[in-house]
Amino acid sequence: MPQTSARPLAIFGGTFDPVHLGHLSVAWEAAELLDAEVRLLPVSVPPHRAPPIATAAQRVAILRAALQGQSRLTLDTRELDRPGPSYTIDTLHELRAEQGERPLVLLLGADAFAGLASWHRWRELFAATHIGVLSRPGVATALPDALEREVAGRRIADAAELRAWPAGKVIELTVTPLEISATRIRELLAAGRDPRYLLPAGLFDDPALLAPYRNPAA
Numbered sequence: 289m290p291q292t293s294a295r296p297l298a299i300f301g302g303t304f305d306p307v308h309l310g311h312l313s314v315a316w317e318a319a320e321l322l323d324a325e326v327r328l329l330p331v332s333v334p335p336h337r338a339p340p341i342a343t344a345a346q347r348v349a350i351l352r353a354a355l356q357g358q359s360r361l362t363l364d365t366r367e368l369d370r371p372g373p374s375y376t377i378d379t380l381h382e383l384r385a386e387q388g389e390r391p392l393v394l395l396l397g398a399d400a401f402a403g404l405a406s407w408h409r410w411r412e413l414f415a416a417t418h419i420g421v422l423s424r425p426g427v428a429t430a431l432p433d434a435l436e437r438e439v440a441g442r443r444i445a446d447a448a449e450l451r452a453w454p455a456g457k458v459i460e461l462t463v464t465p466l467e468i469s470a471t472r473i474r475e476l477l478a479a480g481r482d483p484r485y486l487l488p489a490g491l492f493d494d495p496a497l498l499a500p501y502r503n504p505a506a
């Protein structure tokens with residue numbers, strides 16, 4: 289592969305049902321550690337889990353409100369425009385066609401990374417992107433054998449090295465541990481609780497934003 293020196297483009301995909309301060313904080317720190325542009329990509333149809341509670345439009349409205357007031361993290365809604373399951377390999381091929389040899393970095397929480405060998409055409413991911421693994425509280429670092437074998441020769445420790453190649457390296461990103469999950473936030477909202485300090489403050493300004501979780505049957 290040709291060498292490159294462009295500023296990396298990092299993508300952070302998720303169901304974001306809803307986006308929370310755990311997502312935003314780790315994405316922010318990854319942008320700092322990698323000196324990268326970071327885009328949040330909400331999935332349309334998650335390949336490996338039940339459909340989200342909120343619609344795509346509702347999740348995007350929450351994301352837009354959550355991202356207000358800063359410009360380091362941006363929103364990329366391309367997966368919502370594609371029918372069928374949101375396979376990450378398809379997204380990466382689209383981005384590669386747009387970005388040329390610019391380094392791409394797929395950001396994954398440690399839990400999502402540990403499950404990588406079950407993803408659609410997972411071995412092709414390494415030719416399409418670098419991977420940045422975000423530490424997450426309570427997630428063991430041991431990997432299944434097939435994944436460990438694929439990753440073993442790819443690990444790097446210095447983020448600057450990512451710039452030398454468009455794809456193919458794996459870097460652990462040690463970020464501030466925040467034990468926040470969307471599952472917990474949905475439980476709290478469904479129980480009529482107010483998880484104010486687990487979510488960006490702006491989400492509480494408009495009662496419609498979190499309404500899908502307060503009364504999922506509505």
Ligand SMILES: Nc1ncnc2c1ncn2[C@@H]1O[C@H](COP(=O)(O)OP(=O)(O)OP(=O)(O)O)[C@@H](O)[C@H]1O
Pocket residue numbers: 301302303304305310311314395396397398399400401422423424425466467468469470471472
């Ligand atoms: N607190 C966190 N710290 C580090 N990574 C996180 C954290 N929360 C989510 N992630 C990562 O964000 C990505 C998208 O996660 P997702 O939208 O499924 O959030 P979640 O909080 O894990 O949701 P759910 O509880 O519904 O499974 C995944 O790569 C996941 O590992």
Ligand SMILES: O=C(O)c1ccc[n+]([C@@H]2O[C@H](COP(=O)([O-])O)[C@@H](O)[C@H]2O)c1
Pocket residue numbers: 300301302303304329331334335336337374375376377400406407408
């Ligand atoms: O491409 C796949 O097969 C695949 C399988 C599972 C998850 N993903 C992606 O991983 C990201 C995090 O997913 P999740 O389920 O933890 O929200 C999100 O962008 C998903 O599209 C992708």
